[in-house]
Amino acid sequence: MKLSQLFTKTLREAPTDEEAINAKLLVRSGFVFKNSAGIYSFLPLGWRVLNKIADIIREEMNAIGGQELFMPALVEKKYMEPTGRWDLDVGYYVNEKRKAQNEKQEQFVLGWSHEEVLTTIATKFISSYKDLPFSAYQIQTKFRHEARAKSGLLRGREFMMKDLYSFHVSEEDLSQYYEKVAKAYHKIFERCGLKSIYTLAGGGVFTDKFTHEFQILSDIGEDTVYICDKCEYAENEEIAKIKNGDRCPNCNGKIEEKKSIEVGNIFNQGTKYSEALDLQFTGENGHKKPVVMGAYGIGLGRVMGTVVEVHHDDRGIIWPENIAPFKVHLIVLDGHNKEADKVYDDLIKNGVEVLYDDREDRTPGEKFADADLIGCPIRLVVSKKTLEKDGVEIKKRNSKELNIAKIADIKKQL
């Protein structure tokens, strides 16, 4: 992609209506646009990052047998009433007709979680133990009424989520799958450049049982966790029996209080939804039983925002390579566009993703500042100085080291 073609631009100043670092940097660099509090557009650079996160999630969900589907945002009252979640004040309500709205006439809630919809769909297809287990997921926009939407991408009123649901004949079978998902989740966050802490927590509006959260340590986090400095056993303060300075119940290490961001969660939902919505199966012995369910969420925008909180410096974002919008940020100086065009074309032909700053109306200082702000992992510079050595300057975003590589050797060096 040539920067001269990209319709977004970096902004000189951080936005004044944002408090969180992730929002300030993502708005300034042109990755996102704030439409309303907690509601963002993903501009071309930001959309590339979000899709890379989505693809990593897809790969890991498919690897554990998840079947991708897509459910609607308009969820009719009939789905949510049997579980009692219609009346929770989590979502936005919608009327078919505009005028004279009142609670009695509300027909839809904008989907904030899809247990009821998928459980209802499953009743059409699942009748025997032979149909189980299975798991299905979607990557889809969710809507939640949020009073405090001040953390940029960390807490949205509209946000993209991956929600996986699994269906089993027994608690034992669910437990095995739960462990598989936990492993897949750690892998996903690691591939996105985040170290996740497996944390015991409460179930909120999803289940009465204990659940697990995947927490990323960060001072901007709204959660407080108590975590062992040795084995990393952790509990969310909501349910914690351990506190700061305690000894770890597992390994006798020291418990510390930390702020953290919840980027994922996994729930044992038991038979809460299957009983309410009559999802039963006939067992090997011919008896009917309710299906045992699990649910597993990841907020994609929240992952993106968390990565920015964790990986940045005072000049801008430092994207982990797997989710960077482009691997290479190529800068041309001194009007040597012909030579830089050739480097660009060669890299593209070799399948390298390149953002090419070919703009002729910017100073070198502006170009370097934009490269640091946008945060691609590798910066290449083609200039009079580098061409005298028949080369290109290479610098990693997270290092100060500068090297000159021969033009013929660039591919190897990447």
Next chain:
Amino acid sequence: MKLSQLFTKTLREAPTDEEAINAKLLVRSGFVFKNSAGIYSFLPLGWRVLNKIADIIREEMNAIGGQELFMPALVEKKYMEPTGRWDLDVGYYVNEKRKAQNEKQEQFVLGWSHEEVLTTIATKFISSYKDLPFSAYQIQTKFRHEARAKSGLLRGREFMMKDLYSFHVSEEDLSQYYEKVAKAYHKIFERCGLKSIYTLAGGGVFTDKFTHEFQILSDIGEDTVYICDKCEYAENEEIAKIKNGDRCPNCNGKIEEKKSIEVGNIFNQGTKYSEALDLQFTGENGHKKPVVMGAYGIGLGRVMGTVVEVHHDDRGIIWPENIAPFKVHLIVLDGHNKEADKVYDDLIKNGVEVLYDDREDRTPGEKFADADLIGCPIRLVVSKKTLEKDGVEIKKRNSKELNIAKIADIKKQL
């Protein structure tokens, strides 16, 4: 994908609450689930088809310089008021707070078109003629209040749409791009297996100017077009000056009245949105002018539904290869799963998409009926009879011809 793993199943009977052929077939074959009138879930098979349509659209939009982004569904009042479209009764309105809703307190409309949002975003980045032209698109869920949602995927209250918007310094520049998009649209529909008719039409709630629609001839269509039997010049009846039996104004051919489905449309919007939302640019002469805009839509679910309307027989769907959920439907009979597993693994290794009916509790008749209903382009059968010839039976969905290919030669035959 093994059918024994897929959580959906084909249904024996067509659903009784659907009138349209596309809905009957897509529900029966397990591609979609009807959640509410005009609101469908895309189940794993249907989601594969929708993504193939999305990928074709992406390729053609990127080829004409479209930059992909993603805008929110919750569109705040402040965006829609300046153009007067806040008060059109097209969308669903949403309140931040649940209780005591009335028109004055409505804060959001669920996005039914995004001219206002993107134009507002553009004001942050566009100031000079040097910033133009550009075009940006998204593939995203749209919401429209629809009284008559009875045509399956052809008319939804919630549906996935590709909306492209282009921004220009002049009407002339817009016209050139408009032609480019028209060509890209014909290509998209052709790649999806549809022959599209370029039809002059009115602008509805989008523009006061003439526009063009891409119509697919089909008796289930809600539109009426007058079309020349020779040069295919066509007008929508809404604005038509020609009628059945007339002579074509272009080529003197004969005008015929036909029913058709609108799968795409392109609009010259002039400066309607840029004037209302103050999107101006400074020209080469230093004077400020409003940006000239175009908008271009394709309904993805509607394309999918239309394909089913056009390509089916009394046994089921006949998917065009480019958007089929899988290229090959492999059936094993007589318990020869070991041999069929090998064929399946070989094809997968060679990058062929295969739906494999490995189920042991189905009769040959049920398996053949499911293959015809689901409609993958090529059916392979591994049975006692074919293995005696060291081969696999090959049949195309749209042909009656049966052939035996040697197992070693299958790849070549595909």
